[in-house]
Amino acid sequence: MDFLQLDSSAAEPLYRQIYTRFRSAIAEGTLQPGDRIPAARALALELGLARGTVESAYALLTAEGYVEARGQAGTVVTPALARHAPVAPTPRPASAHNNLGEAASSTKPFQMGIPALDAFPRKVWARLAARAVRATQPADMIYPPWAGLPELRIAIAAYLQLSRGIDCTPSQIFITNGYRNSMELITRALLKPGDGVWVEDPGYPPTSDLLREAGMQVAPVQVDAEGLMVSHGVASAPGAKAAIVTPAHQSPLCVSLSLPRRLALLDWAAQAGAWIVEDDYDGEYRYVSRPLPALQSLDRDGRVLYSGTFSKVLFPAIRLAYLVVPPAQVERFEHICRTFATGGPALMQGVVADFMNEGHFARHIQRMRRLYAERRELTADGLSSVLGKHMQVEPQPGGMHLVLCMKGYHTDRALAARMREKGMAALALSERGVLPHIPSALLLAFTNIESQARAQELGKRILKIMA
Amino acid sequence: MDFLQLDSSAAEPLYRQIYTRFRSAIAEGTLQPGDRIPAARALALELGLARGTVESAYALLTAEGYVEARGQAGTVVTPALARHAPVAPTPRPASAHNNLGEAASSTKPFQMGIPALDAFPRKVWARLAARAVRATQPADMIYPPWAGLPELRIAIAAYLQLSRGIDCTPSQIFITNGYRNSMELITRALLKPGDGVWVEDPGYPPTSDLLREAGMQVAPVQVDAEGLMVSHGVASAPGAKAAIVTPAHQSPLCVSLSLPRRLALLDWAAQAGAWIVEDDYDGEYRYVSRPLPALQSLDRDGRVLYSGTFSKVLFPAIRLAYLVVPPAQVERFEHICRTFATGGPALMQGVVADFMNEGHFARHIQRMRRLYAERRELTADGLSSVLGKHMQVEPQPGGMHLVLCMKGYHTDRALAARMREKGMAALALSERGVLPHIPSALLLAFTNIESQARAQELGKRILKIMA
Numbered sequence: 065m066d067f068l069q070l071d072s073s074a075a076e077p078l079y080r081q082i083y084t085r086f087r088s089a090i091a092e093g094t095l096q097p098g099d100r101i102p103a104a105r106a107l108a109l110e111l112g113l114a115r116g117t118v119e120s121a122y123a124l125l126t127a128e129g130y131v132e133a134r135g136q137a138g139t140v141v142t143p144a145l146a147r148h149a150p151v152a153p154t155p156r157p158a159s160a161h162n163n164l165g166e167a168a169s170s171t172k173p174f175q176m177g178i179p180a181l182d183a184f185p186r187k188v189w190a191r192l193a194a195r196a197v198r199a200t201q202p203a204d205m206i207y208p209p210w211a212g213l214p215e216l217r218i219a220i221a222a223y224l225q226l227s228r229g230i231d232c233t234p235s236q237i238f239i240t241n242g243y244r245n246s247m248e249l250i251t252r253a254l255l256k257p258g259d260g261v262w263v264e265d266p267g268y269p270p271t272s273d274l275l276r277e278a279g280m281q282v283a284p285v286q287v288d289a290e291g292l293m294v295s296h297g298v299a300s301a302p303g304a305k306a307a308i309v310t311p312a313h314q315s316p317l318c319v320s321l322s323l324p325r326r327l328a329l330l331d332w333a334a335q336a337g338a339w340i341v342e343d344d345y346d347g348e349y350r351y352v353s354r355p356l357p358a359l360q361s362l363d364r365d366g367r368v369l370y371s372g373t374f375s376k377v378l379f380p381a382i383r384l385a386y387l388v389v390p391p392a393q394v395e396r397f398e399h400i401c402r403t404f405a406t407g408g409p410a411l412m413q414g415v416v417a418d419f420m421n422e423g424h425f426a427r428h429i430q431r432m433r434r435l436y437a438e439r440r441e442l443t444a445d446g447l448s449s450v451l452g453k454h455m456q457v458e459p460q461p462g463g464m465h466l467v468l469c470m471k472g473y474h475t476d477r478a479l480a481a482r483m484r485e486k487g488m489a490a491l492a493l494s495e496r497g498v499l500p501h502i503p504s505a506l507l508l509a510f511t512n513i514e515s516q517a518r519a520q521e522l523g524k525r526i527l528k529i530m531a
Numbered sequence: 532m533d534f535l536q537l538d539s540s541a542a543e544p545l546y547r548q549i550y551t552r553f554r555s556a557i558a559e560g561t562l563q564p565g566d567r568i569p570a571a572r573a574l575a576l577e578l579g580l581a582r583g584t585v586e587s588a589y590a591l592l593t594a595e596g597y598v599e600a601r602g603q604a605g606t607v608v609t610p611a612l613a614r615h616a617p618v619a620p621t622p623r624p625a626s627a628h629n630n631l632g633e634a635a636s637s638t639k640p641f642q643m644g645i646p647a648l649d650a651f652p653r654k655v656w657a658r659l660a661a662r663a664v665r666a667t668q669p670a671d672m673i674y675p676p677w678a679g680l681p682e683l684r685i686a687i688a689a690y691l692q693l694s695r696g697i698d699c700t701p702s703q704i705f706i707t708n709g710y711r712n713s714m715e716l717i718t719r720a721l722l723k724p725g726d727g728v729w730v731e732d733p734g735y736p737p738t739s740d741l742l743r744e745a746g747m748q749v750a751p752v753q754v755d756a757e758g759l760m761v762s763h764g765v766a767s768a769p770g771a772k773a774a775i776v777t778p779a780h781q782s783p784l785c786v787s788l789s790l791p792r793r794l795a796l797l798d799w800a801a802q803a804g805a806w807i808v809e810d811d812y813d814g815e816y817r818y819v820s821r822p823l824p825a826l827q828s829l830d831r832d833g834r835v836l837y838s839g840t841f842s843k844v845l846f847p848a849i850r851l852a853y854l855v856v857p858p859a860q861v862e863r864f865e866h867i868c869r870t871f872a873t874g875g876p877a878l879m880q881g882v883v884a885d886f887m888n889e890g891h892f893a894r895h896i897q898r899m900r901r902l903y904a905e906r907r908e909l910t911a912d913g914l915s916s917v918l919g920k921h922m923q924v925e926p927q928p929g930g931m932h933l934v935l936c937m938k939g940y941h942t943d944r945a946l947a948a949r950m951r952e953k954g955m956a957a958l959a960l961s962e963r964g965v966l967p968h969i970p971s972a973l974l975l976a977f978t979n980i981e982s983q984a985r986a987q988e989l990g991k992r993i994l995k996i997m998a
Binding site for chain 2 (some may be wrong): 076077079080119120123124127128131171178180181182184186189190193194197200202203205206207208214215218221222225231233234235241242243244245248252257270273274277278279303318322370379381382383386401403404405406407408409411412421
């Protein structure tokens with residue numbers, strides 16, 4: 065460990081010096097992928113440092129994927145690094161986006177829910193953010209209003225009117241820390257432990273997990289080609305107090321909720337005094353016609369809560385989403401927002417408002433819609449040319465992923481699991497629901513597949529796994 | 532309304548054009564404080580626009596305090612603007628930090644919980660933030676780890692060890708969106724509806740509000756000169772499952788929890804299988820001796836959850852706080868953080884980590900401790916010289932505010948209410964609790980009082996109110 069010459073008089077804390085020196089040693093090849101590194105206890109002894117200091121450095125190296133714990137075999141330089149381009153010697157530590165102890169990874173092929181980050185206008189964003197942070201005055205540093213910055217709420221209201229046919233005032237809009245925070249607010253404001261809640265099946269398991277953790281009774285409701293089967297919900301869980309739906313492109317089947325079903329759902333909610341949560345996470349991304357107006361725009365009884373997010377149309381790390389609540393519920397949500405002090409940092413909210421007001425937002429969504437239409441087609445073509453015998457590759461009218469129904473004897477779960485072992489981010493449709501008769505299908509996002517050749521290459525990797 | 536020449540071909544949305552033109556007209560004096568502005572409906576008619584467009588502009592003008600709704604009398608240019616310096620013609624709209632419909636205000640004299648924002652190193656902060664946002668790569672834009680950025684968790688662990696005597700690993704640290712989000716996580720992770728929870732009385736009412744909204748039974752426990760009276764809690768709510776305490780400087784009395792009480796509280800928690808939440812929001816701000824080590828550092832049974840925040844040591848708009856949880860609870864909190872997707876934007880977390888790692892954080896806290904010691908003394912002296920006959924002005928060893936016990940017949944509530952009418956942010960001690968025998972006292976923050984002359988001037992305003 066000759067490279068570990070620490071400087072105890074330096075301003076940089078010792079754990080960071082250790083961390084930096086290890087990174088450099090790995091980047092320069094002094095330490096090779098697979099090499100074992102000393103146990104924290106031993107190294108601490110050798111360097112005359114507290115064990116915690118070395119452990120902190122190792123935790124960071126692990127979190128960023130430079131080293132891997134191997135149980136009895138100790139800790140080694142991550143073997144997979146050998147397959148990657150040389151590691152930059154001093155990347156920003158803040159770029160480590162993984163749980164402590166989990167190996168780092170960039171976006172994996174087919175990973176769901178991640179927009180095309182390479183196409184995000186990072187320079188414009190950086191310019192707006194730098195400008196906003198430099199313009200910060202003491203008055204901007206106090207508690208932001210719990211419901212969100214007025215400027216952002218106004219910009220969202222204007223956008224929703226134009227793009228999603230939603231007629232609402234800014235006071236109906238509540239800024240949250242993401243979709244799950246929006247869901248949590250709804251459970252706090254309108255539901256109580258023990259209440260039944262319809263969820264789509266197949267659906268989005270994190271929604272069910274959250275509802276269960278919040279004390280709700282989750283009632284899975286079947287989905288067919290027209291979306292949520294309202295009649296099934298009425299039959300199987302008639303006393304439910306809420307329904308969580310994805311009307312634009314059902315998650316994960318990508319079908320749209322038909323107009324008769326929309327009306328049936330609204331009728332049910334009005335009669336049952338139940339709430340409808342419209343999760344419109346990717347409503348913008350429709351490729352065969354104009355995006356459908358939101359279900360909320362049909363609501364005459366004040367039963368629909370519209371949930372939007374910036375994770376898919378900007379990027380997930382921003383942690384900003386919003387709820388549109390019926391006028392009669394505004395006061396209740398204001399109370400809940402104040403009590404639980406939701407809402408993100410003022411700076412991020414201000415930057416998003418600027419991004420919207422200066423036209424970058426609308427432009428970016430338009431560009432992404434074109435790009436995704438292209439990537440959806442080239443991914444479908446590329447995969448179809450290789451896997452057509454085994455799977456039905458038929459793109460849906462909207463969404464950010466493909467649903468590949470399996471033709472043969474292969475089960476989606478086994479295949480998806482083996483694909484994950486090989487570094488791909490496949491999901492199995494049958495894992496997304498609990499009711500019987502869910503078809504075997506792979507869920508593969510196309511948002512980060514740049515070319516048909518890349519899709520074919522990935523298709524061949526899948527074929528090899530199936531062989 | 533000649534100044535309202537809109538440009539329908541401009542990129543700027545029409546509501547923003549209206550908003551900007553009104554601001555300029557007010558700034559330039561075309562519209563004077565007290566002037567009535569047209570009703571939204573009438574103006575929309577006149578301009579040939581949708582009423583909602585004008586309403587959005589008015590909402591923003593109201594939110595930023597430019598105009599005020601006066602019920603039947605219509606909407607007027609805020610009369611109070613006459614007393615202020617001329618309004619800058621084009622300030623950043625994102626600086627409006629108020630609920631839609633509430634008039635804007637800067638920090639009021641004596642406002643609690645607001646650090647000395649004028650002394651925050653804004654330039655350093657802006658430099659770090661601008662650097663971080665420019666260095667953002669696609670890998671930084673995916674979902675940040677739910678528990679927080681490793682770099683920030685590591686920096687906090689190192690800081691807590693040094694400053695608060697807390698021995699923990701980074702994996703015990705969970706980044707949240709603020710103190711109330713920390714509290715919410717705790718209720719989700721460790722408590723269930725109906726559980727009893729001790730709160731200090733007098734205490735911090737938002738904590739009780741949150742607990743009640745989360746379904747807990749709030750049990751107020753008396754506070755004396757040694758802090759929370761553990762024996763009173765045991766007698767009045769023996770079955771409680773948690774106690775929320777502010778051991779460093781009790782909120783709002785500023786007394787420290789004595790060592791015997793600390794040990795008694797820990798004993799109770801161990802025997803009752805209850806949790807102690809140590810809210811250490813201002814533990815750094817002690818002026819008569821070194822900050823006391825955290826209660827958590829005495830915990831041998833894994834019963835203490837330590838709650839820290841950046842609202843007071845950096846600034847509130849950042850919306851970042853953290854929890855230190857006992858090792859045995861790490862897995863449970865990881866599950867809850869994943870389920871509810873807590874944790875703020877990656878960018879803000881990264882900037883705070885950089886701010887800490889580059890030494891600015893420790894330096895800032897040291898400077899603030901000196902500044903607050905000074906402001907505490909000059910505020911106490913200034914108020915004492917004017918109000919000494921009516922109140923006992925005796926600074927506490929720590930905290931960010933003074934507790935002025937009233938000597939005469941005046942009740943704190945009536946006086947505080949009248950001070951608020953006059954634009955000061957006084958709080959009455961008796962409003963901070965529900966148990967009998969809470970003394971009449973004013974709670975006045977000194978963090979933003981710059982000079983003894985200013986304190987005297989404010990003291991005279993209070994004297995006039997009392998006369």
